[in-house]
Amino acid sequence: MTAVRLGSRLARRSHRALAFLTAIAGLFLLTFADAAWLRNCRAPGARAQAELAKRLGLTDLCLFTEARYTRHLSQADWHSAFQDHPGALEHFPSGSLVPPPAIPLHHANLDRKTKISD
Amino acid sequence: MIELSGVRKAFNQGRPNEFWALNGIDLNIAPQQATVFFGPSGSGKTTLLTVVGCLARPTVGRVRLKDRDISGLPERFLTGLRRRTFGFIFQQFNLIRGLSAIENIMLPAYPLGGDWRELKERAEFLLDSLRLSHRRTARVEWLSGGEQQRVAIARALINDPEVLIADEPTANLDTALSMEFLGILETLAGQGRSILLTSHDPLVVESAVVRRVVTLRDGQIVGDR
Amino acid sequence: MRIWIEKQKYLIDFTISSLARRKVKNVGLLCLYTLIVFLLASVMLFTQALRREAAASLAGAPDVIVQRMVAGRHDLIPPDYIGKLGGLRGVRKTEGRLWGYYYDPFLRANYTVMAPPSGGEDGVSTGQVAVGQEVARRIGLTRNAKIALTAYSGETVWFTVAKLLTRESELLTADLVLMSEEDFRSFFGYPAGQYTDIALTVTNPQEVHNLAGKIANRLPDSRVILREEILRTYESIFNWREGVVLMLLSGAVIAFAIFALEKASGLSSDEKREIGILKAIGWETGDVIKMKFWEGCLISLTAFLLGYTAAYLHVFRFAAALFEPVLKGWSTLYPDFELVPTLDGFELATLFFFTVFPYALATIVPIWRAAVTDPDSVMRGSL
Numbered sequence: 035m036t037a038v039r040l041g042s043r044l045a046r047r048s049h050r051a052l053a054f055l056t057a058i059a060g061l062f063l064l065t066f067a068d069a070a071w072l073r074n075c076r077a078p079g080a081r082a083q084a085e086l087a088k089r090l091g092l093t094d095l096c097l098f099t100e101a102r103y104t105r106h107l108s109q110a111d112w113h114s115a116f117q118d119h120p121g122a123l124e125h126f127p128s129g130s131l132v133p134p135p136a137i138p139l140h141h142a143n144l145d146r147k148t149k150i151s152d
Numbered sequence: 153m154i155e156l157s158g159v160r161k162a163f164n165q166g167r168p169n170e171f172w173a174l175n176g177i178d179l180n181i182a183p184q185q186a187t188v189f190f191g192p193s194g195s196g197k198t199t200l201l202t203v204v205g206c207l208a209r210p211t212v213g214r215v216r217l218k219d220r221d222i223s224g225l226p227e228r229f230l231t232g233l234r235r236r237t238f239g240f241i242f243q244q245f246n247l248i249r250g251l252s253a254i255e256n257i258m259l260p261a262y263p264l265g266g267d268w269r270e271l272k273e274r275a276e277f278l279l280d281s282l283r284l285s286h287r288r289t290a291r292v293e294w295l296s297g298g299e300q301q302r303v304a305i306a307r308a309l310i311n312d313p314e315v316l317i318a319d320e321p322t323a324n325l326d327t328a329l330s331m332e333f334l335g336i337l338e339t340l341a342g343q344g345r346s347i348l349l350t351s352h353d354p355l356v357v358e359s360a361v362v363r364r365v366v367t368l369r370d371g372q373i374v375g376d377r
Numbered sequence: 378m379r380i381w382i383e384k385q386k387y388l389i390d391f392t393i394s395s396l397a398r399r400k401v402k403n404v405g406l407l408c409l410y411t412l413i414v415f416l417l418a419s420v421m422l423f424t425q426a427l428r429r430e431a432a433a434s435l436a437g438a439p440d441v442i443v444q445r446m447v448a449g450r451h452d453l454i455p456p457d458y459i460g461k462l463g464g465l466r467g468v469r470k471t472e473g474r475l476w477g478y479y480y481d482p483f484l485r486a487n488y489t490v491m492a493p494p495s496g497g498e499d500g501v502s503t504g505q506v507a508v509g510q511e512v513a514r515r516i517g518l519t520r521n522a523k524i525a526l527t528a529y530s531g532e533t534v535w536f537t538v539a540k541l542l543t544r545e546s547e548l549l550t551a552d553l554v555l556m557s558e559e560d561f562r563s564f565f566g567y568p569a570g571q572y573t574d575i576a577l578t579v580t581n582p583q584e585v586h587n588l589a590g591k592i593a594n595r596l597p598d599s600r601v602i603l604r605e606e607i608l609r610t611y612e613s614i615f616n617w618r619e620g621v622v623l624m625l626l627s628g629a630v631i632a633f634a635i636f637a638l639e640k641a642s643g644l645s646s647d648e649k650r651e652i653g654i655l656k657a658i659g660w661e662t663g664d665v666i667k668m669k670f671w672e673g674c675l676i677s678l679t680a681f682l683l684g685y686t687a688a689y690l691h692v693f694r695f696a697a698a699l700f701e702p703v704l705k706g707w708s709t710l711y712p713d714f715e716l717v718p719t720l721d722g723f724e725l726a727t728l729f730f731f732t733v734f735p736y737a738l739a740t741i742v743p744i745w746r747a748a749v750t751d752p753d754s755v756m757r758g759s760l
Binding site: 207227228231232234235240242246247248249250251255259260262263264265266267268307311 | 379380381382383384386387388390391394395397398647651654655657658659660661662663664
Binding site: 046047048049051052054055061065066068069073077079080083084085087091092093094095096100102105106107 | 394438446449574607707
């Protein structure tokens, strides 16, 4: 389509709007292509990371290095968050980003003899 | 062409402020003729125009358009019929602010979904014939009163209606512009269109283009010449 | 069909010109709307990617970790525990782990110090350390540089940096310092034979719950953590229903809801007048409603497409830079990571549904009443 024809086509408002929508829809779809490309590029690194985690026996992501119970979410005992006082408000900002571990769901209730200590 | 039988029209029916604007109208409007509904304020001429132009249904009575009873038609069909048959010029013009002259003119044809280029050409032709081509892209609120009226006329003609309806068309115009408007009406009448007007302006009632004057008072026809 | 398409284009023509007439208001609305979608989509994409990252990276975490508890707190593992666990049926391998934390008062940073399993490719010699990328960045370390750490005894110990851990593994190792077992024990004063905890490899992963029960019986003061529990911790991370995330999102959503409700509560007199004129010149009720529907659709689709695309770029090309201050909190160390895009169709569809439809509906609802205006009210001038 020549520039002149394209120009006359876009003289109409609905054509301009639909062209704009098509363009941004194209960008939207491009993100999926980019995602596939990035997955491919970053796959070797991800594999290497998984292998290192396995060799070293790592158990947690290094996201919050404020305190030990935020650094190792899955390893922290339940009391370290309340080490100063049982009713103490959350010390660290990251404590409000992550919920307590889901571990309690798989232990027996605390009001009776537990099978596995918590 | 348009036949009214025993037409009565009430507003706020059943309420304390019930008001009968039309009180038994029997009227036959012939095609290709310019007719004026004349009378004082409150005589029912605008209401009569809305009933004739299918903008409103009669409370009592029948309206026939080309031998077809349209009184009980559902809104969808009535709208389609109105679109094809009538073109309206409102007293306040009622153009949409912010849109250009040509956009306002094209609006009534939008729901028909016709070819855009053809529609645009038709609108430009109308602008040209009304000597408004130089103002086609101007926003309507920037136009003078006379220019706005010509845009309103062009809008009324975009769907090539058989009947042109105008409510007090010269109410907001000076004498010179009123004469200009009557000149345009004459051209349109010459094209074979039927024209229905309401007016209490003697300039309109006594003009050469008007063939019939129907006088109303208190919702009834009191004169027809 | 052609007529139908042409008609929709005419309705869009009118809608655009209608929107353009209140340019400032509508551009502002679109910006706010796009921002909301951007925030919601960013959180959604970031959370999905992190969870996937955790699942993938920690899939090789130890099957079982056994900790010792004294008065509800972690304590060191005594020498005989490894022997006791090794004898259990179902346990293929036991490994004592040595790891802990070191606080650097100069950087005010916490490092995770670890002695890697002996004989592996990650081992370091005595007097040497391997450090994570973020530690190296903050201190300015390169290979063969020297780093001084202060032991609990007060003694300053110098180590040589043997290597830096990879950039790709920063999400796991950014704060890590690896040293030999000998150095670890002498630095932290760990008695010989004692460990931080024990990592078990099991023969049959299906039997891991039974094994956990056996461990609890054999070692009543132990706490058992299964790998599935480690992974479940990260499945619920940044759950949108909780904490700061909920606060961030709800503020934005409430602001938008107020805006949309204001729009839904009624039309301006100008808008009512316009609809009356359209009805009078031949538009049907349905045409008016469709025109308004297009208005809602165009704005909400634009906001969704732009918001999502920006969110994608933000999370995967700019490493979720806007979230860094929130995530970092009071941490001194923060990993420089690149997430692998993970796209969950269901969550994307939910985002689309909850961002596009409410607004489209909010645009149509007030129209309904006005759209059934008697066209003759235009003639009577009662608009």
